[in-house]
Amino acid sequence: MAPATHDALPVLDRSGDTPLHAQVAALLRGFIRTNKLAAGAVLPSEAALCVRFGVARSVVRQALAALATEGLIQRESGRPATVAAPQEHRRLVQRSTGLYEQFAQSGVALQTRVLAFARAEPPADVAAFFGTTQLLMLERLRHVADAPLAYVRTWLPADAVPGLRADDLADASLHGVLTRRFGLRPGAGRNQIRAVAADARLAKLLHTQTGTPLLMLQGQGMDQHDRPLEWFTTWHRAEQLVFDVDVSMGHESVHPRLQDAPAEGAEPAKPAHSAHSASVANLADPAEVADVAFKPEPRTPQDATSPHDPLARAQALVAELSAELARLRGQA
Structure with a gap:
């Protein structure tokens, strides 16, 4: 499955109190929970997400780690992250x-x-x-x-x-x-x-x-x-x-x-x-x-x-x- 695109995602708020990694995680989480990113969808690579959001790789990794902890995505070494099937x-x-x-x-x-x-x-x-x-x-x-x-x-x-x-x-x-x-x-x-x-x-x-x-x-x-x-x-x-x-x-x-x-x-x-x-x-x-x-x-x-x-x-x-x-x- 081709990686999902996120052209419609809003711009990050860089002047507020919410950390950038939390904002990135929240945006991706919203796409998953509204089925705009369906189960099995492949997320863009860390490098692509860095470019899209204009953030460092460490920010993207923190965001993806939070989503993985919540069970929303699956990550395997050397492979792009995918949206996990919803818990039943x-x-x-x-x-x-x-x-x-x-x-x-x-x-x-x-x-x-x-x-x-x-x-x-x-x-x-x-x-x-x-x-x-x-x-x-x-x-x-x-x-x-x-x-x-x-x-x-x-x-x-x-x-x-x-x-x-x-x-x-x-x-x-x-x-x-x-x-x-x-x-x-x-x-x-x-x-x-x-x-x-x-x-x-x-x-x-x-x-x-x-x-x-x-x-x-x-x-x-x-x-x-x-x-x-x-x-x-x-x-x-x-x-x-x-x-x-x-x-x-x-x-x-x-x-x-x-x-x-x-x-x-x-x-x-x-x-x-x-x-x-x-x-x-x-x-x-x-x-x-x-x-x-x-x-x-x-x-x-x-x-x-x-x-x-x-x-x-x-x-x-x-x-x-x-x-x-x-x-x-x-x-x-």
């Missing part, structure tokens, strides 16, 4: 535990920046779920190694979390705060997965291009007393995250399905529950939905041998969704 993270969508807890269990540090936290007028479906309009809207941006991974919008009942502030939720688990401070533990619920295109705001927040496919996870959760606790929508960068559904007998259940978009104001159809194991990764079409319900249910030995076994149906659907994602990415 995994999320179990049938669990009521949030992204923070799941990443912590796997040893990944998830950073959280609170963008907004205030009373707001909820959409009609959100108000209907809680049975009130007295709600708080929480907006957060989740990062891994300073790279944006997901944008989250959460609705909470205002009377259930008196005194909760935005500062309490920075680099913290929402579920952990709700449990420790208010005695509210996540209980049953339902998650729904869709693939959507990034609008201008999402593209800016997630450092990607408008129209890029994103994985959207929307969920409604109850507390341990079966009272409405949260309604959340999370938009994930699809190339960095895989959704897994890990189901055991008589435990959590998943029901992937294809559906037409519901009419405005209509309630989404509720899936029939089933127990099976499947991995749902990179859903591709907004009309393709996977519903995940957290509800125990029995499974009989006859289910495993039935020609209508939910596992077989799920595997077939996952294959269809993967093929459709490949088709959409080919059109991008």
Whole structure:
């Protein structure tokens, strides 16, 4: 692959406080995170970058070393640096535990920046779920190694979390705060997965291009007393995250399905529950939905041998969704 060009890069600020190597690294990092430098792209040589930025070789080497430490580029002695494939993270969508807890269990540090936290007028479906309009809207941006991974919008009942502030939720688990401070533990619920295109705001927040496919996870959760606790929508960068559904007998259940978009104001159809194991990764079409319900249910030995076994149906659907994602990415 030919080396990438950077004619559009801005001029370095030589009068400010930011070191030149940090500026060079930031510019190259921006190109990588917005996919202007795709995985596998070859960077210009150190000498070429020195000429392009008008800096010493030591500055370029410091910048490239920082990018290599972050896992954004790969360097081998005697060969030009290349853009590394993005790190793939995994999320179990049938669990009521949030992204923070799941990443912590796997040893990944998830950073959280609170963008907004205030009373707001909820959409009609959100108000209907809680049975009130007295709600708080929480907006957060989740990062891994300073790279944006997901944008989250959460609705909470205002009377259930008196005194909760935005500062309490920075680099913290929402579920952990709700449990420790208010005695509210996540209980049953339902998650729904869709693939959507990034609008201008999402593209800016997630450092990607408008129209890029994103994985959207929307969920409604109850507390341990079966009272409405949260309604959340999370938009994930699809190339960095895989959704897994890990189901055991008589435990959590998943029901992937294809559906037409519901009419405005209509309630989404509720899936029939089933127990099976499947991995749902990179859903591709907004009309393709996977519903995940957290509800125990029995499974009989006859289910495993039935020609209508939910596992077989799920595997077939996952294959269809993967093929459709490949088709959409080919059109991008």
